[in-house]
Amino acid sequence: MQSNRVLNIRISGKERKEKVRKLLLDLAHFKNLLILLIRRYKELYGYYPTDQSILYGLIKEGEYSSKKEEKLKSFREVKENILKDEELTRFLKALKEQKKKTDNNYILQQVIRDVVKSFKSYRKAYKEYLKSPKKFKGTPRSPKPKKLKYLMNFSVELNVNTFKRLEDSILISLRINNKEFLKVKLPKDFDFEVKSIRLKLFGTDVYADVVYKAELPKVEKTGKHVAGIDLGLNNLITLLSTNKDLKSFIVSGKEIKAFNQWYNKEKSKLQSEIDTIRNKLSQVEDEKEGESLKQLITEKLIRLKELSAYRKRKIDNDFHKISRKVVDVLKATDHKKLYIGKGATESKDGVNLGKKNNQHFVSIPFRRLIELIKYKAEELGIKVFEIEEPFTSKTSPFADIFEVKRIGKEYLKAKEEGDKDLLKELLIKLKKLTQAVRRRRGVLKDKVLDKIFNADCVGAYNIIRVGENSPRLIKDLKLLFIKLCNPIRFKLTDFLYKVSCESLCECRGIAGSSSLLSRVESF
Structure with missing residues (x-):
């Protein structure tokens, strides 16, 4: 079985980086001009000209040719409409100049293609919005240009015409x-x-x-156990099996939360310095002093971008x-099997967790972590499933989780x-x-059993129960209490560099009254 994989190579060397960066900024500028042209056309003529061949025909040298008469007719109509408006004509002229500057038709x-896809996605989303607005947090907005000065993220895909595979490297045109190449x-x-x-x-x-394309190794699916993961901020991963x-x-x-706090403070500090310099x-x-301040702003903006790039890598x-x-x-x-609760990713979508928690949840890319595990x-x-987790960490492990979720949906x-x-x-x-009642410091008290459990372990266990559609997965009650009450806690560095599979196995018993076990037997 084959699967697509991505090898991420960071380009080093000042000259090599600058070469690629300039090309990407030229492409981003071309994209901005094309978006402006399409948006302006819609304002004047009531529709978006999003035919890829027509758009490319407008900027290429020579006559537009097509075997289909309808295409030729549409092209002439679009071109005539553009030439009627001074602003559209200016955008078209700028696009042609930018095409020459970019000097790579394959990438253009x-x-x-990407711009056309963006506008088509917008139109599709807007039609869906008109049918059922409740599915959306707000009105979908059409693609708009981005200021190159503040551009943080831009990418473009190259096809087989733009690169050549050598023995131990790739040569990218x-x-x-200008015969400008990049060897990776x-x-x-x-x-x-x-x-x-x-x-x-x-x-x-x-x-x-x-x-x-990578050939995935054939793995014998002999596993017999299932596990659940509850994601969070202070407890990034809670795993119960x-x-x-x-x-x-x-x-x-x-550790990740603290690093994120540091990043937010540094970012805020730099942004404040930039705003102060702009006010000044x-x-x-004085012209000389103005130029000096502009240079200082540019340096601060570069530092801001470097900071964001460092955070992403870390x-x-x-x-x-x-x-x-x-x-x-x-x-x-x-x-x-592995079941992962996706509440941490959904908490970003319109849920108010307080100013500080909202900042952390939005900043930490839980979706990226789920995809990597997956x-x-x-x-x-190992098959991986994502589970909706409302009420999983607030429900006793001995309660009817399925009835709770049903009533929860109605609520x-x-x-x-x-x-x-x-x-x-x-x-x-x-x-x-x-x-159950949720207590402070991440514990959950079962009101019937009068027993305290770790809330995140309960959440992970309930995620498995929902995934497996089973009210009771671990029959040995003493073992279940151990798993719910006594998780091992690791600092991130210890987990990454000191923990072995052997150290996580062989659960030890805990003291528990026989009367408590007998009270659970009825559930």
């Missing part, structure tokens, strides 16, 4: 007539078929993403290592509709059904 065609060295023993190359700008960093030998464990997210610049009359590196470690542990302990696990024959619907009487009634039902 891809940029045009950046500008054709590949890792040793890289024997995979390269499908395409993606040049990417992020902050001050430039990358060449090599998209290649049905394997009796694998201890529940928590990987701290405080608006009051300065978090991406940590998430790669975390996902690899988690997947290796699951494979070594004979797992066949593809690495599936390569080793959320009533909340959306603003039915206060129904809300009160459903809230009373939910409190009875969950059989």
Whole structure:
């Protein structure tokens, strides 16, 4: 079985970086001009001209040719309409000049394709919005140009006409007539078929993403255990397994959270300095002093971009290592399925968790972590499923989680509709059904058993119960109490560099009264 994979290569060397960066900025400027032309055309004539061949025909040298009469007619209509308006004519002239400057028709065609795709996606979303506005957080907006000065992220895909595979490297043609090339060295023993190359700008960093086909190894799916992961901020990963030998464990997210706080402070500080200098610049009359302040602003903006690029590299590196470690542990302990709660990713969508928590949740890319775990696990024959997790960490592990979720959906619907009487009634039902009360410091108290559990472990266990559609997965009650009450906690660095699969196995017993166990037997 073959699968597409991406090899991310960071371009080094000042001259090499600048060469690629200039090309990408030229392409971004071309994209901005094309978007402005299409938006202006819509204002004047009531529709978006998003035929790819017509758009390319407008800027290419020579006559537009097509075997279809309808295409020729449409092209002439669009061109005549453009020439009627002074602003559209100026945009078209600027596009032709930018095409010459870019000097790579193959890449420009891809940029045009991306712009067309963006407008088509917008129109599709807008039609869907008119049918059911409640599905959207706001009115979909058409693509708009981005200021190159503040451009943080831009990428373009190259087809096979723009690069050549050598023995141990790839030669990329950046500008054709100027014969400007970029040579990217590949890792040793890289024997995979390269499908395409993606040049990417992020902050001050430039990358060449090599998209290649990899033959996935045949893995015998002999696993018999399932595991659940609850994602969070302070506790980044809480993992609970049905394997009796694998201890529940928590990987701290405080290191990533602290790093994110540092980044936000540094970013805010730089932004404040830039704003102060801009205010000063608006009051300065001396030309030399003004030029000096402009140079200082440029330096601060570069520093801001460098900071963002560093943050991306750091978090991406940590998430790669975390996902690899988690997947290796699951494979070594004979797992066949993994269920991941996706509440951390959905918390970004309009949920108010308070100013500080909102900042952390939006900044930390949980979706990236899930995707990394997913593809690495599936390569080793472990199936991964994402589970909606409302009420999973607020419900007793011995309560009927399926009834709680059913009533919970009705409660959320009533909340959306603003039915206060129904809300009160459903809230009373939910409190009875969950059989638990959430306490501070991440603990959950079962009101029936009078027993305290770790809330995140309960969340992970309930995620498995929902995924497996089973009310009771771990029959041994003493073992279940151990898994829910006694997770091992790891700092991020300890988990990455000191933990082995052996250290996570062989759960030890805990003291528990026989009367408590007998009280649970009835559930």
